[in-house]
Amino acid sequence: MKIGLFVPCYVDQFYPKVAIATYELLQKLGCDVSFPMKQTCCGQPMANSGYEHLSKDCDANFIANFAEFDYVVSPSGSCTLHVKDHLHDEKNEQLALQIRKRVYELTEFITDILKIEKIEGNFPHRVGLHQSCHGQRMLHLSQMSELNAPFFSKPEQLLSGIKGLELVSLSKKDECCGFGGTFCVTEEAISAKMGQDRVKDHENQHVEYITGYDMSCLMHLEGTLKRQKSPIKIIHIAEILNGMKN
Amino acid sequence: METKIIEHSKAAEIFIKDEKRTDWHNETLWFVREKRDKAAFQIADWELLRETASQIKNNVLSNMHQYLIDFETNAKNNGIIVHWAANADEHNKIVHSIMEKHGVTQMVKSKSMLTEECHLNEYLTEKGIDVIDSDLGERIVQLRKEAPSHIVLPAIHLKKADVSETFHKFLGTEKGNNDPKYLTEAARQHLRDTFLSRKIALTGVNFAIAETGEFVVCTNEGNADMGVHLADVHIACMGFEKIIPQRKHLAVFLRLLARSATGQPITTYSSHFKKPGDGKEIHLVIVDNGRSTQLGREDFRSSLKCIRCGACMNTCPVYRRSGGHSYHNAVAGPIGSILAPNLDMSKNADLPFASTLCGSCTNVCPVKIDIHVQLYKWRQKLVKEGYTPKSKTLMMKGMSAVLSNPMIFNLAGKMGRFVLDKMPGLVSNSFNPWYKQREMPAPPEESFREWYQKNSTASKDKNHEQ
Numbered sequence: 001m002k003i004g005l006f007v008p009c010y011v012d013q014f015y016p017k018v019a020i021a022t023y024e025l026l027q028k029l030g031c032d033v034s035f036p037m038k039q040t041c042c043g044q045p046m047a048n049s050g051y052e053h054l055s056k057d058c059d060a061n062f063i064a065n066f067a068e069f070d071y072v073v074s075p076s077g078s079c080t081l082h083v084k085d086h087l088h089d090e091k092n093e094q095l096a097l098q099i100r101k102r103v104y105e106l107t108e109f110i111t112d113i114l115k116i117e118k119i120e121g122n123f124p125h126r127v128g129l130h131q132s133c134h135g136q137r138m139l140h141l142s143q144m145s146e147l148n149a150p151f152f153s154k155p156e157q158l159l160s161g162i163k164g165l166e167l168v169s170l171s172k173k174d175e176c177c178g179f180g181g182t183f184c185v186t187e188e189a190i191s192a193k194m195g196q197d198r199v200k201d202h203e204n205q206h207v208e209y210i211t212g213y214d215m216s217c218l219m220h221l222e223g224t225l226k227r228q229k230s231p232i233k234i235i236h237i238a239e240i241l242n243g244m245k246n
Numbered sequence: 247m248e249t250k251i252i253e254h255s256k257a258a259e260i261f262i263k264d265e266k267r268t269d270w271h272n273e274t275l276w277f278v279r280e281k282r283d284k285a286a287f288q289i290a291d292w293e294l295l296r297e298t299a300s301q302i303k304n305n306v307l308s309n310m311h312q313y314l315i316d317f318e319t320n321a322k323n324n325g326i327i328v329h330w331a332a333n334a335d336e337h338n339k340i341v342h343s344i345m346e347k348h349g350v351t352q353m354v355k356s357k358s359m360l361t362e363e364c365h366l367n368e369y370l371t372e373k374g375i376d377v378i379d380s381d382l383g384e385r386i387v388q389l390r391k392e393a394p395s396h397i398v399l400p401a402i403h404l405k406k407a408d409v410s411e412t413f414h415k416f417l418g419t420e421k422g423n424n425d426p427k428y429l430t431e432a433a434r435q436h437l438r439d440t441f442l443s444r445k446i447a448l449t450g451v452n453f454a455i456a457e458t459g460e461f462v463v464c465t466n467e468g469n470a471d472m473g474v475h476l477a478d479v480h481i482a483c484m485g486f487e488k489i490i491p492q493r494k495h496l497a498v499f500l501r502l503l504a505r506s507a508t509g510q511p512i513t514t515y516s517s518h519f520k521k522p523g524d525g526k527e528i529h530l531v532i533v534d535n536g537r538s539t540q541l542g543r544e545d546f547r548s549s550l551k552c553i554r555c556g557a558c559m560n561t562c563p564v565y566r567r568s569g570g571h572s573y574h575n576a577v578a579g580p581i582g583s584i585l586a587p588n589l590d591m592s593k594n595a596d597l598p599f600a601s602t603l604c605g606s607c608t609n610v611c612p613v614k615i616d617i618h619v620q621l622y623k624w625r626q627k628l629v630k631e632g633y634t635p636k637s638k639t640l641m642m643k644g645m646s647a648v649l650s651n652p653m654i655f656n657l658a659g660k661m662g663r664f665v666l667d668k669m670p671g672l673v674s675n676s677f678n679p680w681y682k683q684r685e686m687p688a689p690p691e692e693s694f695r696e697w698y699q700k701n702s703t704a705s706k707d708k709n710h711e712q
Contacts, residue, residue, distance in 0.1 A: 180602030223684030
């Protein structure tokens with residue numbers, strides 16, 4: 001089983017430690033994983049701004065990099081969703097549709113494909129989990145507060161094996177952080193306010209860390225926390241899980 | 247008079263300046279969302295109920311013309327006078343002509359978002375008709391010459407003190423008396439005169455039943471009934487999408503509507519109107535106003551399933567922090583943002599972008615409209631049809647060039663990190679909207695791909711370079 005590691009462009013440039021953790025974690029879990037060097041961006045920034053037609057080159061590049069793999073795994077719900085919903089290939093649409101089916105966000109790949117229920121490790125801290133919307137509501141990584149349906153959570157399930165990790169419950173458990181791609185600059189006022197409100201919810205629970213499966217939302221929350229000179233730290237779920245015992 | 251439209255992002259920025267008030271607005275609407283959750287989750291089959299409603303509405307959309315013909319036939323047989331209006335102007339003219347025919351210059355009106363959409367009040371006022379809105383929230387905003395900021399809770403943007411001030415100014419109540427009991431009593435007395443003196447009452451329509459030709463109006467205050475029963479002429483206005491096939495389907499929609507809207511099991515009044523009383527008239531105005539265009543748009547037609555519960559507004563993190571007026575459309579919030587561009591793409595090009603695409607709206611929608619998907623699709627359409635600024639298109643083209651080419655991407659990434667590290671002032675300044683209230687990420691020494699080249703198993707094993 002060959003796994004292609006799909007690293008979102010901003011993670012590659014700004015949060016390499018998240019990609020390293022993902023890479024190492026998948027290796028520890030016994031995966032044959034590699035990073036195709038010519039990958040760039042999935043095209044979501046253009047598409048969500050209404051310029052899906054400008055993301056064709058990104059699509060072509062994505063397909064060229066990932067067509068050979070059995071699975072494509074990414075430490076981001078949002079980028080995974082974009083590929084799943086919008087990857088096209090004008091010359092070979094069938095190929096694009098096949099790749100869409102092979103793309104997985106990291107936590108769902110571990111629980112659903114590797115069938116691993118728990119990861120053991122040690123992280124003795126109070127932690128708030130940020131439910132990023134695309135992963136939650138569209139990839140269904142966890143149950144949504146709006147629905148009258150049984151609880152489940154793939155990320156929480158994985159974290160449940162981490163010793164000492166105390167997961168807090170938030171007052172608005174799955175409210176959007178306000179990042180929203182280009183929304184964060186085109187609707188700056190609302191975006192920043194949503195970030196501040198989200199941070200406050202975590203602060204009220206006295207968390208030491210905010211974690212999640214999408215670095216874009218976490219980058220937004222980190223920018224907000226740093227501006228407020230808050231001691232709360234951001235950590236991607238892959239970094240916590242990668243602390244596992246070998 | 248046309249007022250200049252302020253774009254959503256700008257209006258939101260103004261709204262948010264009063265942070266305390268924004269917090270209050272946010273929490274007030276979130277409270278309604280939580281009430282909705284409680285009410286909805288008491289029904290074990292809630293999700294099945296939503297699915298059923300969705301399918302009934304899908305059936306309606308697919309057979310719209312037949313249901314409308316059936317409805318008209320049956321309504322006429324019941325003695326209802328049916329009018330058809332192609333657009334807002336025709337609708338307003340029809341309503342005015344009924345008033346002229348009866349020689350009446352005063353109207354009492356209960357809540358109708360359609361008449362807001364058609365700007366009926368302004369039209370009638372220009373013709374010298376005195377219109378009084380009898381829904382308490384609508385009356386408050388009417389006195390203040392404002393538009394409703396929410397389709398179910400029209401005055402939700404106002405606090406008790408604002409209402410007190412408004413009533414003091416227009417109804418002569420005691421200055422500074424914020425007691426809700428006192429204020430509602432004043433409104434009650436004021437409206438009582440209106441109810442007793444008006445010969446014509448206008449209402450909206452929540453559901454029009456094709457099978458029987460009757461229609462149902464849902465209110466909490468009983469103001470629709472009071473107006474209608476004391477008047478000689480009842481004018482009811484509906485967008486044509488209000489049709490449901492059979493009376494039994496009310497069992498689905500009435501259970502969903504109030505629970506989704508306010509968390510009540512049912513509205514206080516669900517009033518059925520079938521035929522006029524002796525010597526009275528019922529006029530029903532069925533309005534298109536862009537609906538058939540929307541019905542013809544494959545990607546957006548399901549927006550016509552909307553039953554106007556407002557749940558998508560209450561849950562929307564953007565709406566809660568920007569207020570209904572920031573959407574400059576009769577229907578605000580997520581649903582308004584997918585309906586408005588159909589009416590006028592140029593005026594409403596900003597609205598589909600006033601969302602993070604979080605998808606909460608879609609999840610609370612009682613008829614399962616895929617609102618966030620339609621927001622995304624409207625963005626594509628607005629861009630393709632040229633309704634976005636040229637500067638944005640240029641920026642996007644630039645981004646696309648950088649993000650799709652591995653070499654340029656690597657170079658740009660390196661430069662970006664270099665700038666952030668050595669010359670942060672170039673980025674971290676007030677011209678960068680991100681930096682206004684957030685710090686930039688700290689630039690790492692190397693990108694992941696640089697690390698990978700040195701440290702991956704493959705490169706270690708084979709000293710492999712690509």
